[in-house]
Amino acid sequence: MTAPPEPGNRVALFHCMVLMRRFEEEVLRIAQDHPYVGRQHLHIGHEATGAGVVSALEAGDLFHTNHRNHGYLIARGADPGRALAEIMGRKDGLNGGLGGPWHLCDRSAGFQSTSAMVGGSVGLAVGAAFGLKTQGSKAISVTHFGDGTLDEGICYEALNLASLLALPVLFLCENNAKEGQRPSSMLAAKVLHDVPDALQIRSMVVDGRDADAVAATAAEAVAHVRGGSGPVFLQADLERWPGSHQTTPEFPTGVTDLSLAWEEDRIEGPHAEWVRDHDGLRAYAKKLLADGTLSQDQVLEIDRGVLAGIKEARAFAEASPYPDPSRLLDNVFA
Numbered sequence: 527m528t529a530p531p532e533p534g535n536r537v538a539l540f541h542c543m544v545l546m547r548r549f550e551e552e553v554l555r556i557a558q559d560h561p562y563v564g565r566q567h568l569h570i571g572h573e574a575t576g577a578g579v580v581s582a583l584e585a586g587d588l589f590h591t592n593h594r595n596h597g598y599l600i601a602r603g604a605d606p607g608r609a610l611a612e613i614m615g616r617k618d619g620l621n622g623g624l625g626g627p628w629h630l631c632d633r634s635a636g637f638q639s640t641s642a643m644v645g646g647s648v649g650l651a652v653g654a655a656f657g658l659k660t661q662g663s664k665a666i667s668v669t670h671f672g673d674g675t676l677d678e679g680i681c682y683e684a685l686n687l688a689s690l691l692a693l694p695v696l697f698l699c700e701n702n703a704k705e706g707q708r709p710s711s712m713l714a715a716k717v718l719h720d721v722p723d724a725l726q727i728r729s730m731v732v733d734g735r736d737a738d739a740v741a742a743t744a745a746e747a748v749a750h751v752r753g754g755s756g757p758v759f760l761q762a763d764l765e766r767w768p769g770s771h772q773t774t775p776e777f778p779t780g781v782t783d784l785s786l787a788w789e790e791d792r793i794e795g796p797h798a799e800w801v802r803d804h805d806g807l808r809a810y811a812k813k814l815l816a817d818g819t820l821s822q823d824q825v826l827e828i829d830r831g832v833l834a835g836i837k838e839a840r841a842f843a844e845a846s847p848y849p850d851p852s853r854l855l856d857n858v859f860a
């Protein structure tokens with residue numbers, strides 16, 4: 527279990543990004559080794575956005591994600607072994623093995639819910655924000671969703687209500703649509719943040735591949751929301767990882783090799799452009815080396831430490847039994 531990065535601690539931010547990446551690579555390996563685990567929606571390539579936003583939050587803030595959930599869960603401090611156990615449907619999973627990857631939650635880490643329904647996280651987060659405001663809490667609510675989610679009717683009601691009632695909610699939109707294309711074939715607005723702008727919601731746009739930029743922009747957005755000035759729509763622009771929509775578990779860009787941060791000549795293959803120009807994790811390693819924050823050895827040492835933790839987490843998950851079949855109908859309300 528690793529605490530979320532403190533604001534301004536760039537080494538912790540990098541560590542968090544490595545943890546997110548290595549955790550999800552393990553999820554991919556588990557899906558290869560155990561076909562029943564099924565299809566995974568990975569957050570690989572979005573780590574700079576994820577860790578940057580998490581670094582701006584406080585422990586009591588309530589987080590709600592969409593289907594690309596694992597990275598945020600781990601970044602907010604959930605136990606990786608229990609998270610892997612849940613993904614594998616095991617008894618010691620965060621939700622007793624009954625929720626699986628698409629319903630993961632860990633309230634102790636301020637991670638309220640995953641909604642596999644596109645748009646579900648938006649409505650849930652606005653409801654939570656209403657609750658927080660009613661209680662006079664200083665905590666804020668965060669909803670994480672993608673560009674395609676603005677197709678969904680629930681977004682319009684939720685954005686409108688959040689604006690009208692000045693609710694403490696951060697709308698975090700990970701925009702991984704191709705540059706120059708409409709965000710979604712189902713959305714008439716050509717510019718995503720035109721939607722919140724029309725509803726008098728403050729919008730901010732950031733390069734989602736740049737961890738420092740995200741951390742700084744998220745800190746400003748969170749301060750606005752926490753200060754009672756109403757919601758913010760934070761749009762993080764990203765370039766989709768080539769494996770983000772796969773049906774069979776594969777590593778299209780290979781297993782992450784952090785030495786590519788300083789051995790760029792070795793970047794090759796059909797997705798070399800993504801690795802070179804769009805992988806925020808490699809870019810951050812390169813930046814921290816260039817400004818002398820970390821040495822090559824320190825980068826590799828952080829990676830080795832994370833990998834050792836992930837190995838233990840997997841062993842814990844593999845050793846956990848399946849839940850007792852008598853629990854099958856627990857939490858089924860219909």
Ligand SMILES: Cc1ncc(C[n+]2csc(CCOP(=O)(O)OP(=O)(O)O)c2C)c(N)n1
Pocket residue numbers: 593594642643644645671672673674675676700702
């Ligand atoms: C209500 C609903 N409609 C359709 C789907 C199927 N679906 C799963 S992910 C997805 C695309 C979501 O796009 P976006 O919000 O941009 O997230 P991204 O996958 O690009 O990160 C769709 C249509 C769903 N899960 N829920």
Ligand SMILES: [Mg+2]
Pocket residue numbers: 672673674700701702703
């Ligand atoms: Mg998208």
